Amino acid sequence: MFGEVREDFTIDQLDSDIVKLLQKDGRLSYTELAEILNTTASTIRNRVQRLTENNFIKVVGVVNPFMTGMPTVAFLGLKIDFHRYDAIVESLEAIPEVRFIAGSSGGYDLFTQVITSTNMNLYKIIREQIGQIDGILSIDTNMLFDIHKQTYDWGAGQGATKE
Amino acid sequence: MFGEVREDFTIDQLDSDIVKLLQKDGRLSYTELAEILNTTASTIRNRVQRLTENNFIKVVGVVNPFMTGMPTVAFLGLKIDFHRYDAIVESLEAIPEVRFIAGSSGGYDLFTQVITSTNMNLYKIIREQIGQIDGILSIDTNMLFDIHKQTYDWGAGQGATKE
Known part of the structure; x- marks a missing residue:
């Protein structure tokens, strides 16, 4: 967005x-x-x-997916061939169920979140869509089961405010 | 929330x-x-x-933290002693910079997101706050550098709608 x-x-x-x-x-x-x-x-x-x-x-x-019929929520940590970074992001962006994509460093090169209605849908998205993108070297899937906190009121930091 | x-x-x-x-x-x-x-x-x-x-x-x-003076964004994957699950979640919830907490399975037991203004703040939050909570066995820190996609329009699934 x-x-x-x-x-x-x-x-x-x-x-x-x-x-x-x-x-x-x-x-x-x-x-x-x-x-x-x-x-x-x-x-x-x-x-x-x-x-x-x-x-x-x-x-x-913002709707809590677990309370509203979209109970399959996963964070996928991807390791990728950086030569294909832009193309991989573009392919991921085109998958509607991929709700979040961020460039990362640490354990993973890209962090993505998938929200869908069933585990079978998640499996198909991983196997038939994400897994078919050239340059993705590995996919670690972390299932989420409950959201204990989610807030957005972090304000805007000093750098953003100029009088 | x-x-x-x-x-x-x-x-x-x-x-x-x-x-x-x-x-x-x-x-x-x-x-x-x-x-x-x-x-x-x-x-x-x-x-x-x-x-x-x-x-x-x-x-x-929703404000893009990278564009608004809050450029230190990290996903922390925690492994925990499940005997202390509720107390750990309660302690994490009390830290304002911890914006997201979810129960997970796969690589991590809890997934959390921290958003703050500097890397030094993140370090202090990990060392002096999250790292001091009893029952947290390990913390894996993944820094985020850019958000390529973030959408919320996943609707509400079949289970939620009853005529």
């Missing part, structure tokens, strides 16, 4: 405050945000529009 | 359609949702309220 944030894109204190509130509750209305931050709804609307259009924040509905 | 969804909580087709739209864009207004789904804004408002109050969906603003 993340597009690039332009390097010259900066936010001020009001933007940062809006981001922090939306990280906790993305359904807050422009009017509610304006009241909390002591400004006008139209100012808030413009700020939110600028933040989302510039890929700084994306407001989405 | 996820609270428990009651076992007898069910959704119908309209709920499922609302969830799918919010998974893509959580800022859609009640009026916009009503127009797309050919119903009234007050119906949509009641449905969204029921879905969120029952922990079925949480609408949040």
Whole structure:
């Protein structure tokens, strides 16, 4: 989902405050945000529009897969031939059930998350899709069974805020 | 963030359609949702309220940490003494920088994600906080460097929808 944030894109204190509130509750209305931050709804609307259009924040509905009929969740750690990094990422991106892809270092070169409805679907995705991508050297599958914590309200660090 | 969804909580087709739209864009207004789904804004408002109050969906603003001054992101795979599972999860939950905790099987017993502003902060969190929790037997740290894909629109599976 993340597009690039332009390097010259900066936010001020009001933007940062809006981001922090939306990280906790993305359904807050422009009017509610304006009241909390002591400004006008139209100012808030413009700020939110600028933040989302510039890929700084994306407001989405997050559903707990285990509670909602998508109980097969796996983290796959991949080791790859780095010559084919871009092509591998592109192939993985095209698989809808692959919900998360990140470049990594440590035990794995790429970290991916797969969410689907059955273990058989996961097996097919690994065997017939991910496993067929040239340059993937190994796949370690970690099944997830329960999510104890998942939060998004980490704010925006110093580097992002410029007055 | 996820609270428990009651076992007898069910959704119908309209709920499922609302969830799918919010998974893509959580800022859609009640009026916009009503127009797309050919119903009234007050119906949509009641449905969204029921879905969120029952922990079925949480609408949040998601920020790409690498673009916003929080560039130290790590997946930590933990091996633990299962006798202390609940106490370990409780201790991890109390650390704000630990953004994600899931019970797992495969290479690791618990999967956690840490997001913070510097590598030194990560080191301190591992050494002074996570590493001090009784019953954690090993910590494998995988640094993330870039997020290539992150989507949330996996819908809700068959098990969740009952007409």
